[in-house]
Amino acid sequence: MGINFRKSKALSKNVRITVSKNGPSISIGKKGARISVNKDGVRGSVGIAGSGLSYSKQKSFPKGSKIKKVAGILAGVVMVAIIAYVFVGGNL
Numbered sequence: 001m002g003i004n005f006r007k008s009k010a011l012s013k014n015v016r017i018t019v020s021k022n023g024p025s026i027s028i029g030k031k032g033a034r035i036s037v038n039k040d041g042v043r044g045s046v047g048i049a050g051s052g053l054s055y056s057k058q059k060s061f062p063k064g065s066k067i068k069k070v071a072g073i074l075a076g077v078v079m080v081a082i083i084a085y086v087f088v089g090g091n092l
Contacts, residue, residue, distance in 0.1 A: 017078065024078040039068070039075040 006020040016027045018036075025038035036043045041061045047054030061068035 023075045025075075026078070037071070039072045 004021060006018060008016055008018040010016050014028060014030055018025050018027065023039050025036050027034050027036040029035055031049045033046045034044070036045070041059050043056055043058045045054055045056035061071060
């Protein structure tokens with residue numbers, strides 16, 4: 001059993017940013033349908049709200065590809081911005 005960490009902040013009604021031990025991600029969508037992007041790839045998920053039933057599919061970026069490197073850099077920039085937000089205490 002490992003230690004897990006996850007913190008989420010809504011940027012708008014349908015956009016959410018999440019920071020976990022695996023790095024930051026951004027999600028767009030409503031309850032029941034969402035697309036998330038992180039340094040590893042893109043995940044789409046759909047579900048029936050309130051039922052506990054859902055389906056998700058992960059599409060990983062190719063290993064060593066430019067998009068994976070760019071996504072890793074962007075994830076780092078987002079992480080720095082979130083840390084600055086937490087310590088400065090501004091509003092997004």
